[in-house]
Amino acid sequence: MTADEARALFDASLDGELDAELRAELESTLATDDELRAEYERHRALFAATVALGRVSEVDLLAGVQHKLRARSGGKFYRDRFAERRGQRASFGVVIVASAVLVICVLLWFAYSSGLFAR
């Protein structure tokens, strides 16, 4: 196996994809060529080091995603609970006022129909 043929197998070797025969052939080539062996070791060390790239500090995207979805859907999704409570209070007030007006109207009607205003 030439040095270039061996180099072409570096990745497959690191991926564990070489069959026993090719692996043995690569090993014997590396054993007879110190420079190539050093190159192989550097290649292996580099990809052991890429583990560092997989470690990133924690991230919390949820609040941002919810905020954007709420804004873009016009409040349809992830509705603001505080605003929702305020909204409920507001609608409750409207119901109270409407009920009071209705009761007053009914009382006035009874008063009118019983001739209270006729005198």
Add this chain to the structure above:
Amino acid sequence: MLDADERELVQKLKARDEAAFSAFVLKYQERVFRLLLRMLGDRAEAEDLAQEVFISIFKSIDGFRGDSQLSTWVYRVAANHCRNRIKYLVRRRRQVTDGYEEGDEQSHANAAYARPAAPDQLMEAKQTEQLLQEGLLSLDEEQRELIVLREVEHLSYEEIMAITGLPEGTVKSRLHRARAGLREHIERNERGRKR
């Protein structure tokens, strides 16, 4: 392709179940963010884009047919967004390397070792991480994507083929060139430091 839990999750997502979507974001945010951070090299940009990826998934989940794993589909959506963002950033001629992991001490600690490390070890790990990230950014976008999917996300060739839409031979040959490019960058840098 999908297991029972994933099928149920997808059904809930298609019904726009907010609780299920929140759980989905928490489950996948780290993977999506890591892919984007390594592709863009800019934490703020990666966070912003990761949020857009999840919003896009929320809107387009009906298009997921279940013929691949959910994680593969999520990576595909993230990779597509990333390619578009890189094009946009290139158009703006922005230096994406600025601000990479800036002021993020915890990240450097995480990037070192699981066990408590001496300051010089932390410094070395930080330098290694930075050097590798610079090396990644020196690669072209396609090669970088393959390196990140394979070496950082540890995906199988089948998953990478499903995400990128490339045949196996192309994935392997591009990955080979990407690894060689990354190694060359590191060695050039080391030679520069020795001088």
